[in-house]
Amino acid sequence: MQDLKQRSALVTGASAGIGRAIATRLSQAGAHVVLAARRKERLEALQAELPGSEVMQLDVRDRKGVEAALSGRKFDIAVLNAGMARGVAAIQDGKLEDWDEMLDTNVRGLLAVLRTVLPGMLERESGDLLLLGSVAGRQVYPGGNIYCATKHAVRAIYEALRLDAGGKGVRFTTIDPGIVETEFSEVRFSGDREAAAAVYSDLRSLQPGDVADAALFALTRPAHVNIGEIVLWPTDQGSTRDVHRGRA
Ligand SMILES: NC(=O)c1ccc[n+]([C@@H]2O[C@H](COP(=O)([O-])OP(=O)(O)OC[C@H]3O[C@@H](n4cnc5c(N)ncnc54)[C@H](OP(=O)(O)O)[C@@H]3O)[C@@H](O)[C@H]2O)c1
Structure with missing residues (x-):
């Protein structure tokens, strides 16, 4: 098992x-x-x-800010x-500004951070990049x-990392959860608490700690073991469309 003591970790x-x-x-x-x-x-x-943690105020969509904070x-x-x-609008009714916000945060923002931190890991021939x-x-x-x-883009990026940056001592992991009860x-739903609560209602959702358990498992494996993909479902979720309520 790898010891995480004194290791430096960025969490966005x-x-x-x-x-x-x-x-x-x-x-x-x-x-740290x-x-x-x-x-x-x-x-x-x-x-x-x-104790020992550090605050970094950062909007991942702000490319210059990301570079300044992380390089x-x-x-x-x-x-x-x-x-x-x-x-949750149908694609024909979707708002372009909503799409931009998701693409800018989940794809461009993730890439801005990745591009800043990965070269150092490759130079040192060690590190864990967890998506x-x-x-x-x-x-x-x-x-x-x-x-x-x-x-889907994040998954493609994960696969690209393995191909382009593999074999240099850095490990790549993607954790892909089903429904997790969070904000x-x-x-x-832009602050509509009732609509948000309905997602988790009468359902034994995953909790954030369940995902953290999976992350810690991957990160503490010996250096030669790379847990690549972790798919984590609530027991009561069969697919993204099949959610079994009433067992909570
Ligand atoms: N909950 C689920 O069911 C679920 C399932 C599968 C995957 N995921 C994924 O898990 C990840 C975490 O989601 P969560 O469920 O924990 O949601 P959450 O409770 O809403 O937390 C989202 C976090 O992302 C941060 N964030 C959002 N936009 C940001 C930006 N532009 N710059 C910097 N930080 C930003 C938020 O912080 P600030 O608002 O303070 O910036 C917050 O800390 C997401 O990538 C999500 O897609 C969630």
Whole structure:
């Protein structure tokens, strides 16, 4: 098993949900964690709970800001988790600004961070790049259209990393969860709490800690073992379209 003590870890989207849970586990395992997201006050509250962690206010869509904040920094672990969905409109009714927001965050934003941190890992011939994909990167569902397209892109990026940057000591992992109970749906429904709550209602959803467990498992394997793809479903979710409620 690899020891995470003293390892430096960047977690994007650390202010909520899955990123917050992964950052917490990494810190508890002894890593020096850089907590990155836009909402500084949330990050500062988390930092107070995680000794040795650092706050980095960052909008992954701001390419220059990403370069300024990250270039020259050394990370042993980078968790590219910041992401979001906006709306569930059918593709013929979708709003271009919603599509831009998802593409800019989930694809361009992820790439901006990746492009900044990967060269250093390759030079040092060690590091872990962990991407937050989704089962939406494997199956499209009605109303998921462009969000699913962004997560299919993340999956393609993961495969490209293995081909282009493989064999140089750096490990690449994508974690693709089904429904996880976070603020994700509140963001997707633009603050409509009732619509968001309905997604998780009467369902034994995954919790952010379940995804963090999977991340920690991958990150603590011996250096010659690369856990590549982790698909994590709630037991009561059969596919992106088949959700079995009533067992909660
Ligand atoms: N929840 C699910 O069911 C589910 C399932 C599969 C995959 N995922 C993926 O898991 C990842 C985390 O989602 P979550 O469920 O934890 O959602 P969440 O609770 O809404 O958290 C999203 C995180 O991303 C950050 N973020 C969003 N836009 C950002 C930007 N432009 N720059 C920097 N940070 C940004 C948010 O921080 P700020 O708002 O403070 O910037 C927040 O910390 C996403 O990539 C999502 O697609 C979620």
